Amino acid sequence: MARITYIEWNGTRHEVDVRPGMTVMEGARDNGIPGIEADCGGACACSTCHVYVAPEWVDRLPPKDPMEADMLDFAYHPDAERSRLTCQLKVTEALDGLVVQMPEKQI
Secondary structure (H helix, E strand, O other): OEEEEEEOOOOOEEEEEEOEOEEHHHHHHHOOOOOOOOOOOOOOOOOOOEEEEOHHHOOOOOOOOHHHHHHHHHOOOOOOOOEEEHHHOEOOHHHOOOEEEOOOOOO
């Protein structure tokens, strides 16, 4: 298992164990974490699972593939270095301790 911390835009923290092989998005969905909508169901066809990864994790994650990078152009307030789509982050033991923060949603 990998322990992942999801931080809502208002600072509310959720620490959950996510099974390897799942995505970070599926871990949020299956644990009832609010703020990661995943409207496309994980097909990398929307940006509603967008998060900011903690700075210390930027270089520890696999690089963005071109499809993820393109889809991040549609995310709310993307950050060139820290923004990721959680549907594209496959959980492994190496992600134990990952911290992600959701952006404030546009109302």
